[in-house]
Amino acid sequence: MNIDKQKIVPQMWSQLTDSAKHNQEVYTKVAKHLDEGQTASVNLLVNQMMDVIMEIYKDKKTEELTALDVACAAGRCGAGLRNFGWLGPIDGLDACKEMLEAAKTKNVYRTLFQEMISLQSPLPIENSSYDLIICFGGLSFGHIPHECIEMLFDLLVPGGIFVFNYSDYTNSGSTIKYKASLEERFENLKTKHELIRMVSNCSFNIICFTQQKQSILPTCSTKTVL
Template sequence: MAKNPVIDILFESLTESTQENQILYRKIARNYDKSYKSLSLLAPTTLANTVSEYFSASGRNSKDLYTLDVCSGTGLCGEALRKVEWLGVIDGVDGCKEMLEVAQTKGIYRTLYHQLISAESPLPIQNSSYDLVTCTGGLSFGHLPYQCLEMLLDILVPGGLLAINVSSYKNPGSDVKYQESVEKTMKQLLGKCTLVKEVRVDVVKDDTRYSHGIEYEQILCYQKDA
């Protein structure tokens, strides 16, 4: 089983408290990209390819589109979008200042908002502002509250796309309960959006995530109803 100290620390040390987890991210921010990429984790790349294909098929040019990368961290999703020649404006928001400082050095984002998103602390963004909202890695236990999913839909323009990744766990626990809550919430929101794309990425057994219970990941794309 491949070992990755930084990623292992995340899995072993994350708690239900989003505030406590931000302290952990501050400590690992400078080494996060190297550790993440060494595992060949596919969520940002798969999501970027999926949304690029979706908008291309609809005849929309990415240079005309505005994107908000939620829980943007060090900018891995933004990087992946640029690699598929996503030319439009990308903004980002994250609760960890140190992670955002790394993202800022990449020259990808127009604006980076430092904010820990919650129902009590909504985004400082007007509704119907973005064509695409992405979230890779943020929809997990101790991160973005699943109750905020409707907020992410609200900031999309009608016909805009919400693209998220969620993990499927082999064993019951807090992570499973959180993912079940995400799925339940999105089903409740189907009156406001439509699931238009679903991509499954299996986790191989020599991946450190497998030892922490993740069986596969999914990229889910929801189009906001007009």
């Protein structure tokens, strides 16, 4: 069967809804074709994200640091991080078995976790395990509940970095509501942890989680990504 590569990702996005169960069915169908269907705009944004991450860590020995790729899908971000020079272990987490099978072929992940992030399902990962967490495309209704954001922050070591973007797959405006709810949770988290937003724009966000340990990020505060 011939597959129009240029339509894989747009068609996938058009089928996504606010239902996590439905979305997993969509991802299962496209997993093995996702890499060949990535759009130029997605690849550009991923490359921009990796470039900024490596700029942050340019004076650090990344072989001594550990990263987690949340909602890793077929492994585009994990592979990008490695290609841009990250030397330390990279783990991946996704709810879709077929996506993880595709991610495994990249040969960049130390461990792949098949987990649906929810308040009812604690993650099988110890807190304070990662220096860097990337979440590309996972923060949206029908994906990672905004109520679970603290679960991800708990996985960061003090001074760790959380890099993410918002995704409006359904074009329904639901992302505006999701973003508002998530931003409110960030504000509430400030009473428990020191969170420093280093980059915030329409493309992606970088937040530094600091507690007891000094942030490594002062040089990134003026970095702008278009």
